[in-house]
Amino acid sequence: MTDDVSVAPSDGSAVAVAAAGGGRGERRSGLSRGVATWWRALRGMRLGGAMILAILVASFVVPAVSPYDPLAATGPTLAAPSADHLFGTDNLGRDVFTRTFTAARLDIGVALLGVAFPLFIGTVVGALLGLSRSRALAAVVGTIIDAINAFPMLALIIGLVAVLGIGLKSVIIALAFTNWARYARIARTRAMVVGKQDYVLAAKTLGYPRRRILLRHVMPNVSAETIAYGLSDFVLVILTVAGLSFLGLGVRPPTPEWGSMMSEGRLFLQTAWWMTVFPGLALSWTGVAVAFVAEGFRRRQRGDL
């Protein structure tokens, strides 16, 4: 959903018309310089990449070196953050620090699957549809795509989880079922454009089989586009996975997962804020990191670095 409207930040070129004269604020304060530095790091995808790397490393290192079992009570209940328990303990006396980073692998892994399946299905279906000469097929599949896209994503996923049964497997299937349509729409549009390009016509004239044209000439172009979308979709998907668990429709306790940890912590919000805040921060951290990378990737693709 993260829009593709990202316009280069207003540099005042057009506004100059509106506001006659007035020098551009070139006096650079400390804040301004600070923001500019962050902006450069962000643009080059370095910041986002480093953030992703950090959480991935932590998700493997912390559970390995931590003296605590993420599933077992290892301390007093509802203890505030301290040197022993960096993020405190939850209502069952489990170490929140260990649980938060154990959950990272699960959340990121599920979100990856939740992006990969629809990305693959949508790209293939969309590319075939864009090249297909059958108008009936295009109309039927096109209507299905529009209908699925018309739903609020979460409502349809919840409906699917209802019939498939609560659990992680259902969440992944439901994500694949609802999200492929958005990739298919992008892939179809792209394939229709690519299919008319000279090099595809040339390949056709040379008598190459359709399979080769599809795989060698059309697919690389189409998938570049859908993968770029998949990157920003990842943010939405990881929030959806955690949201479903928060609602009690995804991962079941006691498995550590950010959404379900926050849902448990919700009952102790006033007495033990650490149960909610730390998993929430970890989730935001991951989401922001991928969003930064996605934004950098889009910029790089457009060529305005």
Next chain:
Amino acid sequence: MKKQEGGAQSAPPSGSRSALTGWLRSPVLQRCVQAVFVALSVMIVAFSLMRLAPGDPVRTLLGDAATEELVAQYNEKLGLTGSTPEQFWSYLRGALHGDLGTSVITGQEVVDVIARALPVTLWLIAVTLTMAIAVSLPLALYIAVSRRPWVGHLYRILTSISLATPVFFWGLMAILFFSMYLGVAPVAGYEPGFPGNLEYLWLPALVNCFVLVPVLSRVLHSSLVSTQDEEFVETGIVRGVPRRKWFWRYLLRPSLAPTVALVGYMIGQMMSSAVIVEIMFGLPGIGTQLVNAVYQRDYAVVQGTVLVFGLIVVVVGLVGDLLGRWLDRRVDLV
């Protein structure tokens, strides 16, 4: 995003044609017909939900110990008897007559359940939209007119963070701060009736805004920037149009058109977060109904609420498109 058309495309001229065919060719009518088709396919998807389940949903619901008789009875209640086209036909006929089946858990009519819950959700959307517009419009204007580059950079960083943070995290923080620390909002609950309900709605709406404002203001901002490049904006200044009129008629109105058309799409996205927000704040809207129905395996209610969610998006999308068209005739509808 598909409906923005920057070029100087005008509506098809209907000059010499008869009034009737001109009317039939009107893009407004075509857009309405398109909405009906999408609504119909939305119904097909909602209908297919229960039929996609692996195995027999009724068996899953009742358990293995259920007698054949009971299973047949439930199949009858859920409209799962007969061939698929027959089922769809009776489902469609029922839906058009305002009959979406009966809850097998509570025995209530699904339509009644939705009729009770829908006003809450619509109120939540209305309050959220009002707040989001009140914030986004000045924000986007400020960013677009600001001549300091770091303002734009900071804005993009902050909106990225806001969008990548789960709505339930914002929600819990808002409850912690406003309800528990400051004590200025109820923790949960709802009371129907305007303006009393605003007391319960303002905080959930504010939380929803964390998702909506970044998207809305980004679209508005990019739209303002591209309007500034249009020649008529400059022409307005050269011709000495009064400043206020220039601002509203030359700059803002054409910028709003594509935004309004996109609000429909964005409300769809917002409905997703509205489900979570409703649950979190104990608002008895259709999102809460949907999730509760899932817990209870109340398939009829699940099907009904999912359908309503889809239809809301279709209707709001249509209204947004028509409104955008009214603001700027150059917007393409179909």
